[in-house]
Every structure is written in C-alpha cells, then in structure tokens.
Amino acid sequence: MATHVRTAEGSLDLPAILKDCLMTGLVVFALAAPIIGLRTIDTPGGLGIDYRFDDVAFAVLAGIVGRFLLNLYWAYGGRRRPKAKTEEIAGGRAGAFMKKVGLYGGPAAILFAIAMPMLPFADRYTLDVAILVLTYIMLGWGLNIVVGLAGLLDLGYVAFYAVGAYSYALIAAHFDWSFWVCLPLAGLFAAFFGVILGFPVLRLRGDYLAIVTLGFGEIIRVVLLNWYEFTGGPDGVSGVPRPSLFGLEFARSSSDGPTFHQFFGLEFSSLHRIVFLYYVILALALITNFVTLRLRKLPIGRAWEALREDEIACRSLGINPTNTKLTAFAIGAMFGGFAGSFFATRQGFISPESFTFIESAVILAIVVLGGMGSQIGVVIAAIFLIGGTEVFRDLEQYRMLAFGGAMVLIMIWKPRGLLAHREPTLRLPPSRKPEAAPLAGGAS
Amino acid sequence: MSALLEIAGVETFYGNIQALRGVDVSVEKGEIVTLIGANGAGKSTLLMTLCGSPQARSGQITFDGVDITRKPTFEIIRMGIAQSPEGRRIFARMTVMENLMMGGTTADPAHFDADLEKVFTLFPRLKERQGQRGGTLSGGEQQMLAIGRALMSRPRLLLLDEPSLGLAPLVVKQIFEAIKQINQEEGMSILLVEQNAFHALRLADRGYVLVNGAITLAGTGRELLARPEVRAAYLEGGH
Ligand SMILES: Nc1ncnc2c1ncn2[C@@H]1O[C@H](COP(=O)(O)OP(=O)(O)OP(=O)(O)O)[C@@H](O)[C@H]1O
Ligand SMILES: [Mg+2]
Numbered sequence: 001m002a003t004h005v006r007t008a009e010g011s012l013d014l015p016a017i018l019k020d021c022l023m024t025g026l027v028v029f030a031l032a033a034p035i036i037g038l039r040t041i042d043t044p045g046g047l048g049i050d051y052r053f054d055d056v057a058f059a060v061l062a063g064i065v066g067r068f069l070l071n072l073y074w075a076y077g078g079r080r081r082p083k084a085k086t087e088e089i090a091g092g093r094a095g096a097f098m099k100k101v102g103l104y105g106g107p108a109a110i111l112f113a114i115a116m117p118m119l120p121f122a123d124r125y126t127l128d129v130a131i132l133v134l135t136y137i138m139l140g141w142g143l144n145i146v147v148g149l150a151g152l153l154d155l156g157y158v159a160f161y162a163v164g165a166y167s168y169a170l171i172a173a174h175f176d177w178s179f180w181v182c183l184p185l186a187g188l189f190a191a192f193f194g195v196i197l198g199f200p201v202l203r204l205r206g207d208y209l210a211i212v213t214l215g216f217g218e219i220i221r222v223v224l225l226n227w228y229e230f231t232g233g234p235d236g237v238s239g240v241p242r243p244s245l246f247g248l249e250f251a252r253s254s255s256d257g258p259t260f261h262q263f264f265g266l267e268f269s270s271l272h273r274i275v276f277l278y279y280v281i282l283a284l285a286l287i288t289n290f291v292t293l294r295l296r297k298l299p300i301g302r303a304w305e306a307l308r309e310d311e312i313a314c315r316s317l318g319i320n321p322t323n324t325k326l327t328a329f330a331i332g333a334m335f336g337g338f339a340g341s342f343f344a345t346r347q348g349f350i351s352p353e354s355f356t357f358i359e360s361a362v363i364l365a366i367v368v369l370g371g372m373g374s375q376i377g378v379v380i381a382a383i384f385l386i387g388g389t390e391v392f393r394d395l396e397q398y399r400m401l402a403f404g405g406a407m408v409l410i411m412i413w414k415p416r417g418l419l420a421h422r423e424p425t426l427r428l429p430p431s432r433k434p435e436a437a438p439l440a441g442g443a444s
Numbered sequence: 445m446s447a448l449l450e451i452a453g454v455e456t457f458y459g460n461i462q463a464l465r466g467v468d469v470s471v472e473k474g475e476i477v478t479l480i481g482a483n484g485a486g487k488s489t490l491l492m493t494l495c496g497s498p499q500a501r502s503g504q505i506t507f508d509g510v511d512i513t514r515k516p517t518f519e520i521i522r523m524g525i526a527q528s529p530e531g532r533r534i535f536a537r538m539t540v541m542e543n544l545m546m547g548g549t550t551a552d553p554a555h556f557d558a559d560l561e562k563v564f565t566l567f568p569r570l571k572e573r574q575g576q577r578g579g580t581l582s583g584g585e586q587q588m589l590a591i592g593r594a595l596m597s598r599p600r601l602l603l604l605d606e607p608s609l610g611l612a613p614l615v616v617k618q619i620f621e622a623i624k625q626i627n628q629e630e631g632m633s634i635l636l637v638e639q640n641a642f643h644a645l646r647l648a649d650r651g652y653v654l655v656n657g658a659i660t661l662a663g664t665g666r667e668l669l670a671r672p673e674v675r676a677a678y679l680e681g682g683h
Contacts, residue, residue, distance in 0.1 A: 306538065424541075
C-alpha cells in the first residue's frame with residue numbers, strides 16, 4: 001500500500017490516497033460480503049439465505065471514508081503513519097517511568113483495593129465485577145510465571161483452573177472439610193497435574209508446546225464432561241460449600257454455631273459474604289504477586305528468565321532446562337488451582353462449561369496485552385479486558401466486537417504489550433561498594 | 445598420568461551428516477590448547493560434543509578421569525567445564541550483573557562476591573556496565589561478558605568458541621590478553637577455538653588443525669606457526 005501520502009513538496013499525493021482507499025474498500029468488501037451480506041433465515045422449506053447488499057455497500061463506504069480521513073490525518077496531523085516498532089531492549093525513559101510506577105503505583109493500587117469495599121460506590125454489582133477482575137488478575141499473574149517469565153506458551157492454562165475448581169468442589173463434598181483446608185489441597189493437585197503434563201511436553205518448544213497444551217486443556221474438559229460418576233458430567237457439581245471466617249458462616253442462621261452477623265452483633269446483610277469473598281480473592285492475588293516477585297529475585301526465577309532468553313546458553317551454564325521449566329509450570333498451575341478453588345466456592349456450582357478454551361485465551365490475552373512478564377501490566381490489562389467487557393454489557397452483541405477492536409488497537413499502539421519494559425531484579429553488587437548503587441530499582 | 449581432558453576417536457553426527465570423524469584431542473592441566481580450522485570444519489561441534497549436546501555417537505571423552513561421553517549437559521557443566529559459546533549468547537534483556545549471576549548458577553554462592561571481583565578486575569568495562577542490559581552492549585563487551593559469565597562457574601576447563609569473532613583488532617588484543625591472564629593467574633586450562641590462527645597459535649601451548657571433521661596436524665603453537673601448510677591455509681593474506 002502507499003506509504004507516502006504527501007509528496008516532497010508537501011502537497012497531497014491524491015492518487016496514492018485514492019489507491020489506498022480503494023484497497024481498503026476491497027478488503028472491507030471481502031470481509032463484509034460473507035459476514036454481513038449473507039444471513040440465514042428460517043423459511044417454511046428449511047434454512048434459506050437472505051442477501052443484504054445495502055448493508056455491505058454501507059460497510060464498504062464506511063471503510064473507504066474512514067481510510068480517507070485517516071490519510072488526511074496522517075498528512076496534516078503532523079504524525080507519520082506509525083512505524084512497526086523495533087524491539088525495545090534499552091531501559092532509558094521507560095525504565096525511569098516504571099521505577100516510579102513500581103515505587104508508588106503498586107502500593108497505591110493495593111491500598112485502594114483494600115479500601116474499595118468501604119467506599120461509597122461499592123455496591124453489590126461493583127463488588128461482583130471487582131471480584132471477577134481480581135480472579136483474572138490472579139490467573140494472569142499465575143500464567144505470567146509460565147508465559148512471561150519462563151517464556152513457555154501455554155494455551156491450556158484453564159486446565160489447571162478446572163483441576164483446582166473440581167478438586168475443591170469434590171474434596172469439600174466428600175470429606176466435608178473447610179475451604180481453608182481444601183484450598184491448599186486443590187492448589188497441590190493442580191501443581192501435580194502441572195508436573196504430569198509438563199514432564200512429557202516440556203521438551204517441545206514454541207508452537208509445538210502451545211498446541212500440546214491446548215490439547216491438554218481440552219482433554220481435561222472432555223474428561224470432566226464424560227466422567228459422569230465422578231464429576232457429574234455436564235450437570236457439574238452443585239452445592240459447593242461457601243468459605244467461612246474462622247468457622248463463622250455467612251448465612252442468616254446456621255445449625256452449627258453462630259453466624260458472622262450474629263457473632264459480631266450486626267444486622268444480617270448478604271453483602272457481608274461478598275465483601276468477605278472480595279478480601280479472600282484480593283489476598284490470594286496478592287500472595288501470587290508477592291511470591292512471583294520474590295521468585296524472580298531467586299536463582300530459580302532468574303533461571304526462568306534466562307531460559308526464555310536463550311535455552312542453549314542456559315544449558316551451557318549447567319541449568320537443567322526440563323526441571324527448570326517444570327517448576328515454572330507447576331507453580332503457575334498451583335496458582336491456577338487456587339483461583340479455581342476460589343471460583344468454585346464463589347459460584348457454589350461448577351460445570352465443564354466454565355472451563356472452555358476461551359478462558360485460556362482471555363487469560364493469555366491479559367498476559368500478552370499487559371506486556372509479558374510485567375505484573376502491573378497484567379493488572380491494567382485485566383481491568384481493561386474483564387472490567388471493560390462487564391461495563392459494556394449494555395452494548396450486547398457488539399460487546400465482543402468492542403473487545404476485539406480494543407485489542408487490535410492496543411497491539412498496534414503497543415506491539416509488545418502495555419508495559420513491555422523489564423525491570424532488572426535487584427541485587428546490590430558486592431557489599432561495601434557504594435559506587436555500584438545505580439543497579440538499584442523498584443519492584444516491577 | 446592422564447590429561448585433564450582426553451578426547452579419543454570421537455565421531456558426531458547431525459542426522460546422517462557426519463561432522464566429526466574420529467577426533468583425538470587432549471588438554472593437560474594448566475594448558476592453553478587451540479583448535480583452528482576453516483568454516484564448517486567442526487570446531488564448534490567438537491566443543492558442543494564435549495558438553496554432551498549433541499552426544500558423540502562413538503569414541504570416548506574423559507574429563508578428570510571420569511567418562512563424560514554419555515552424561516547430560518548439566519551434569520558435565522557441574523563437573524567443572526564452562527563454555528563461552530559461539531555467538532556469545534548473552535541474555536539480552538537481562539543486565540550484565542544478572543548475566544554474571546546466571547554464570548554462577550552451579551557455583552557455591554559463598555564464592556560469588558570474590559568471583560565477581562575477579563571478573564571485574566579482568567574486565568573493568570563490565571563493572572562500569574553492570575546495570576546495563578546485555579543486548580545493548582557492544583560486541584566486545586558482550587564477548588567479555590560471555591567469558592566472565594563462564595568464569596563465574598569456577599570451571600577447571602574453559603571452552604572458548606571464537607572469542608575474536610567480529611571484533612576490532614584492538615579489542616581482540618584485549619580479549620587475548622585476558623585469556624592469557626586467566627591462564628597464568630588462575631592456572632586455568634583453556635581450549636580455545638579460533639579462526640584468528642596467528643593470535644591463537646602464538647598464545648597457545650599446543651594446537652590442533654581440524655579439517656573436515658578430522659585432526660590433520662598437531663603440535664606446539666610455535667611449531668604449527670612455522671608449518672608451511674598452516675601458513676598457507678590460515679595465515680597468509682591477512683592478520
Ligand atoms: N545443528 C546442526 N544440524 C545439522 N548440521 C550442523 C549443525 N550444526 C553444524 N552442522 C554442520 O556440521 C558441520 C560443522 O559445523 P561447525 O559449526 O562445527 O563448524 P565450525 O568449525 O565451528 O565452523 P565456523 O568456524 O564457521 O564456526 C558443518 O558442515 C555444519 O553445517
Ligand atoms: Mg563454529
């Protein structure tokens with residue numbers, strides 16, 4: 001396509017623009033003709049097709065006009081058409097900015113998250129959305145260990161989410177143990193599955209690994225769907241027990257002991273349980289974050305990152321790549337499992353339908369959009385993607401369109417994710433050497 | 445009395461292609477041994493075979509009296525062999541310091557500070573640049589980092605694959621000075637692969653010439669430098 005919309009003398013290169021617009025029109029036509037132009041309708045004789053030429057024409061026209069305006073903007077708006085950005089390796093400005101964000105933004109966000117339920121706008125709906133967003137932040141952080149740090153493209157992360165949810169639901173149902181006992185068990189189960197899956201597949205690289213993990217995610221779902229006696233198949237597991245606060249239940253009344261509101265002498269409110277759930281997921285998410293930040297500074301975390309950078313160099317430094325990848329996989333899976341347990345206890349009901357590929361895709365989108373390996377990036381991306389789709393529920397069928405469009409825009413604007421800058425892990429070089437201080441940096 | 449490293453009749457294949465055809469090389473303790481040869485002769489393959497990736501199809505590699513031919517790479521490295529690989533393979537998005545820390549993965553952390561100090565004395569440039577990302581270093585600095593990273597594992601045998609590749613003469617000289625220093629001060633045994641035959645042979649105690657996956661000549665550095673066939677093939681018209 002044309003790249004010069006203005007000639008050297010500064011006048012508009014009209015033929016180039018027209019060609020560009022026509023090309024756009026063609027592309028839109030190719031896309032719109034089958035998608036918009038054809039519509040299946042019920043006719044007495046079966047399925048029929050309705051042709052909508054006017055709508056296609058309208059779409060093509062909109063495309064051409066839009067492209068023309070965009071060209072004008074490029075010509076006179078002062079800015080060139082955005083170039084494909086080269087890989088950002090250097091620290092520089094982004095580094096200084098990230099240091100500030102890490103230093104003040106992180107703690108501020110945490111304080112806000114803690115205070116959120118007490119703020120005036122925190123009604124039931126807001127809290128529900130916040131819980132959902134936090135669940136995805138946690139999942140994003142969990143997957144970030146695998147994808148962002150260790151560089152292993154995992155398209156089946158939902159499998160561990162599912163294993164965690166079902167472990168919790170089934171253990172709780174069979175043994176009648178409390179949430180706080182089942183939660184770690186579910187996490188361990190998920191980690192165990194991570195190892196089982198990881199062992200055979202982590203020899204694979206890149207695309208192959210992605211495909212196999214994708215398959216694994218589907219296998220887990222299909223097993224859950226078909227193992228009727230154990231998992232309830234498509235009926236799922238219902239009556240998953242709710243979490244309690246040191247044995248205090250969040251109910252109007254309870255047969256065993258006082259409930260939360262009775263114990264504290266409060267008026268019963270269904271909001272108490274929601275607020276409690278909010279703090280549970282907030283705590284779980286923060287634990288995930290702190291563990292990740294801590295691990296990054298330990299040899300194992302560094303080994304993950306080194307493995308992402310260059311596997312051959314890692315081998316030549318005596319790192320066992322398989323074991324190193326396995327730990328990343330298992331730890332990522334464990335956090336997925338925790339999130340799954342939380343999901344089960346919050347919903348009270350789980351079925352295989354909640355664990356489809358689209359979940360993996362959304363979590364991966366959060367990690368990639370956030371900038372692979374950036375903790376704060378995950379938060380922003382999760383708020384944007386999950387919160388955004390919730391807020392735009394009114395748009396109904398255009399919601400997914402907005403979702404996709406927004407993702408495309410971000411990827412054009414920031415091809416390496418919102419916060420692609422990698423913060424060095426901190427370690428002051430040999431003690432008693434103050435002149436070596438410039439290495440210092442904040443949390444990322 | 446056996447050598448530190450003993451390579452006997454090693455054959456390595458990539459699929460059906462034979463890259464090494466029965467190579468015999470030995471490195472004594474405290475020696476610098478250089479391996480020279482044309483592009484594609486199999487020099488890098490030999491170093492990689494030493495590290496068990498790919499593994500030799502036949503022949504035997506003995507390090508410090510232990511047969512390492514069939515050991516996995518990470519075990520071989522843990523026995524005290526370090527490699528500065530071809531193309532340096534710096535961790536681009538990690539800082540100089542982090543790269544060096546990765547080098548120390550297999551070493552006792554108690555030695556870290558002292559080892560770091562040694563590397564910084566050897567390459568003061570790295571000390572200045574310790575907070576900089578590996579990928580943004582110049583070629584010479586990256587080579588220093590690759591060698592420094594290898595040294596951080598406290599190896600008994602250091603494998604260097606074309607450390608002078610793509611560097612300006614002055615930097616090449618610096619790197620070779622450093623190699624000499626490591627050898628003399630630490631008594632480190634070094635197996636050096638080089639295209640830059642003149643420098644390498646002058647520095648080395650002994651040398652081997654590898655042609656098409658087989659050793660065709662061996663001798664002290666001085667001897668090889670004087671051989672007319674070496675001069676003709678690797679020294680004339682350059683250096
Ligand atoms: N991974 C591989 N797969 C297949 N063939 C390979 C592989 N690596 C190297 N070879 C082949 O093995 C032969 C020896 O290669 P090697 O890299 O050892 O040469 P070299 O002596 O190091 O050359 P240079 O000086 O150019 O680095 C070459 O013919 C090369 O094409
Ligand atoms: Mg080579």
